[in-house]
Each structure stands twice: as C-alpha cells, then as structure tokens.
Amino acid sequence: MSEERILTPVQAVKDALDVMMKSDENVVVLGEDVGVNGGVFRATDGLIDTYGEKRVMDTPLSEAGIVGAAIGMAMNGMKPVAEIQFFGFIYPAFEQIMTQATRMRYRTMSKFTVPMVIRAPYGAGVHAPEIHSDSMEALFTHMPGIKVVCPSTAYDTKGLLISAIEDPDPVLFLESLKLYRGTKDHVPEEKYTVEIGKGYLAEEGEDVTLIAWGAMMKVALKAAEQAREKGITCDVIDLRTLYPIDKDIIAASVQKTNRCVIVHEAQQTGGLSNDIIRIINDTSFLYLKSPVSTVTAPDVHVPFWALEKAYLPTPERVMDKIQYVMDF
Incomplete structure (x- = not known):
C-alpha cells in the first residue's frame, strides 16, 4: 500500500x-x-x-x-x-x-x-x-x-x-x-496521474447540479451544505479540466437533477459559464425544469482588497441561485 x-x-x-x-x-x-x-x-x-x-x-x-x-x-x-x-x-x-x-x-x-x-x-x-x-x-x-x-x-x-x-x-x-x-x-508519495479532461463528482445529490473549479469548489460545497439544511441535495461537479471540458459528467448530472448553477470567479461576460450553458443546451435542454443560473464576479477589474469580498462569489449568493432554480 x-x-x-x-x-x-x-x-x-x-x-x-x-x-x-x-x-x-x-x-x-x-x-x-x-x-x-x-x-x-x-x-x-x-x-x-x-x-x-x-x-x-x-x-x-x-x-x-x-x-x-x-x-x-x-x-x-x-x-x-x-x-x-x-x-x-x-x-x-x-x-x-x-x-x-x-x-x-x-x-x-x-x-x-x-x-x-x-x-x-x-x-x-x-x-x-x-x-x-x-x-x-x-x-x-x-x-x-x-x-x-x-x-x-x-x-x-x-x-x-x-x-x-x-x-x-x-x-x-x-x-x-x-x-x-x-x-x-x-x-x-509515489508517482500517479489524474486524467486530463475528466471532471469529478465531489458530492452527490438529486435536486440541483453545481459546477465549479479551483477556489470556487469550496464555495460550491459550502452552498451545497446550506442547501442540505433546507432539504435540497446537490450534485457538485469539480471540472478540474477547463479545456477540454468533460461534457459527459455535465450532461449526466443535469439530466438527473434537471437544474444547474455554475460558479466561477471570473467576470460574467465571456466567462466559461457561457460554454457550459451551451453544452447543457446541446445535450440536456429538454431535461431542464428551470433556466441554468450563474454566480460569477461582476464585469469589473478585480478590486483592491477592501472590496474583494463584495467581488467574489459567496456560498450565500450560490444558495440564493439554488433556491431560485428550485422555485422557478
């Protein structure tokens, strides 16, 4: 071992x-x-x-x-x-x-x-x-x-x-x-590999798919914990690779949960969430019970440190979007 x-x-x-x-x-x-x-x-x-x-x-x-x-x-x-x-x-x-x-x-x-x-x-x-x-x-x-x-x-x-x-x-x-x-x-300690191009299901649920990567995984997992307290369970997908994206893990999850929230700390316009939404539309549109929602940074430069908390996505903002797609 x-x-x-x-x-x-x-x-x-x-x-x-x-x-x-x-x-x-x-x-x-x-x-x-x-x-x-x-x-x-x-x-x-x-x-x-x-x-x-x-x-x-x-x-x-x-x-x-x-x-x-x-x-x-x-x-x-x-x-x-x-x-x-x-x-x-x-x-x-x-x-x-x-x-x-x-x-x-x-x-x-x-x-x-x-x-x-x-x-x-x-x-x-x-x-x-x-x-x-x-x-x-x-x-x-x-x-x-x-x-x-x-x-x-x-x-x-x-x-x-x-x-x-x-x-x-x-x-x-x-x-x-x-x-x-x-x-x-x-x-x-030894050499091992993780395959490039494959996402990871970090948490399994039935109601909403959360998709994130990097630092936003902690935010998504915290939001999933808050959702659980309200009786809502989430698939939480860590993309790990942003290009090429694992389309299969996204499609399988969205087709199960019928709802999706994407979280990233890049600005919204031109962000990777747009490509993920396209994948969902191509593979899983007829499964959706609500529009795909996003939680991102605003379309401004990263602010000086005093405003960073207002700039970055938070578990509370993600929870608001989880509730939105559930209530739609």
Missing part, C-alpha cells in the same frame, strides 16, 4: 515536480525566482539544490522570454515547466502562446510538438495588488491546441501536474492562490 501524506496544494506542486525531475532528466523548471529563492510561494523550494541551476533556471523578468524559451526547449526534446509568477502577468506572453505554442503541431503537420507546461497562480481573495489576482482562463479555453487545467485539491494538483508534464502538447496549469495553503488532503 502506498504511503500517503497530508499536503497543501502548493506542497503538491513541488512534490509533482520533484517526482518528474527525478524520473526524467528532460524535465526542467524555469521562471522568475524559481531557483535560489524557491519561488515567490515556495512551490519550487529546494529543487535547485537537488537538480542544479541547469535544470532549475532563474530567468529575467520577461514573461514573453520565459514562454518563448520554453517553446524552443520543448521543440528540441525537453519538457519545460515554465512558471508565470502570477496569472495576471501572462499578458506579455499571450502572443507566444497563441501564435507559437498552440499552433506548432498544426503548422508542422505533427513533425514538431510542444510538450510544455505553463504554471500560473491565479485568483482573488488573498489581498494581492493590482493585476496579481486576475482570473481570465476563458482567454485560453478559446485557444485550440492548449489544454487548460485547474485543480482544487492537493491530490488532483499532483496527479494533474504529472499528467500535464507527460502530455505531448502545451498545458496551462492554473493554481488557486486562495487554496495554496487553504486546504489539505492525502497525497500518495
């Missing part, structure tokens, strides 16, 4: 990197302060001592340079894991991702692939400065050629990150700042 430890998600990130760097010399880590300082959140702490500066590389402050270098490494047989210090810093690298990383397999008729991972901490609720807390995953789910992963538990963080590093194509790996040290669970 495998040994299991209680880890936080940020510890699970380091664990996954250590496992993969130990087993595959082509795996390298690069980014701002990932080496000597061990990363701003200590996700890579100590790796440079084990694997040296040729495999754990501190880079200049250039997101375009970090991603561009990683693309070149990946095309030449390496498996780079590039860290963007905060997801909101990724904008200068958008061109490299959109026009190079995601298109290389298509452009070269699969003669070249780009097996790279871009790790990026995201999300509000930690009182970070401007641009540090953005949640714009939908910009990348609109990009053919890249997978987008967003775990909510330490177990899934390790398993999905290992899967991402082993994937032959680029993967954007989003890590919730709020969950980095805000949750713990059992994580096996």
